[in-house]
Amino acid sequence: MPKRVDHDQRRRHIAGALLRIAEQRGLQHASMREVAAAAEVSVRLVQYYFHTKDELLLASLGYLAEELGARVARRIAALGSPPTPRDVVSGTLTAILPTDPESVRLTRTYAAFYSLVLAEPDLTRHGAPHPDLLERLLAHQLRAAQQAGAAHAELDPGLTAAGLLALTNGLGSSVLGGQRDAEAALRILTYHLDRLFVPSAGHTPP
Amino acid sequence: MPKRVDHDQRRRHIAGALLRIAEQRGLQHASMREVAAAAEVSVRLVQYYFHTKDELLLASLGYLAEELGARVARRIAALGSPPTPRDVVSGTLTAILPTDPESVRLTRTYAAFYSLVLAEPDLTRHGAPHPDLLERLLAHQLRAAQQAGAAHAELDPGLTAAGLLALTNGLGSSVLGGQRDAEAALRILTYHLDRLFVPSAGHTPP
DNA sequence: GGTTTCATGATACGACCGTATCAGAAAAGT
DNA sequence: ACTTTTCTGATACGGTCGTATCATGAAACC
Structure with a gap:
């Protein structure tokens, strides 16, 4: 037998090369040859670990989701x-908003996959239980804040949570598109959070 | 000279074919040959009216923006x-949200261009004065509503307008992605509008 | 009415794509 | 030592891509 190699690590290495290309130049340029070159590996090796390109794309998307979740x-x-519920909500949303290099990288890469997923939904038939999960997390935190008197009681937690997530995604798109910088997006997000939570001692005293 | 043909109409016809492909199968499939076939025209004709593919893509995006603006x-x-300010705001936002066949078509097509624009920003160096324009329109309407006592006075019109637009874009993405149906998205949007505008006789009495 | 000019068609070229094939090196088990 | 299995490399194949070339139709102008 040959020297045993950690297959999972190899797969992550190659998928990482694809994700890097997708982020920097778009999925159009993520050909097998380019991925192999970026991973400093032969094309055959890419084929060995991912029998087909679709498999490579799908696995890469999975690793990406994993990374964002982490x-x-x-x-x-x-x-x-x-942490206060507001901290959790704010922390979750700013983790998704492209403000620092890591989140820019993650959201840019996700954006590269977006239209592919729209065009070929079969690719991700079994994927993406995430968004709903995040929405539930946010709704739960909002409810907790309400019970603690830290959020306005008349809010509908579910609708508000969905709105916050959509707001953050929309802001992220505008930041990636260059219509707004990260600071402005963060200001808008914070403004909306301020309208949901009642002011308390610990938070942005005027 | 040959029969004079309306160049603009021909260009729109061909660009329309590209937009149709982009919406239905993604820009990956929008090759010169496929576009020509969809437009029922020879490849040479596509080349004649758009010297290069980039030119075709750029022009098509322009026509798309024009269509959405219209x-x-x-x-x-x-x-x-x-119309009341709320009607204008609500009408504008629901025009962007993929709720009916036409808006689904427009937003799907836009989405197809999204990652291309992210990857090749040079393509649209001179484009997209739109988003800022819409944002200003919404902010202006919010201010008018405040002066008429129809919106809460403590709202920051600029930040709120930006938030509404981002919220709508985010909701649109989730609808296109299939995580939510149009009805749910509309419910979330309406909920947020309800939180901005003070109830009046004409609107959704409980 | 010939000629110029605009518009259109058929086809070829080189590059790159995803994938398959052929072959070989290297280490564990016997 | 030798076989067997796992891993890696070089290269070839058919197809599609964007673009260029060559050729021709048909109408307006002198």
């Missing part, structure tokens, strides 16, 4: 304990 | 006169 989780975990 | 204008013009 970032959100890390952000939430890094909050002081116990 | 839809918004038509929607606003169709409002009773004088």
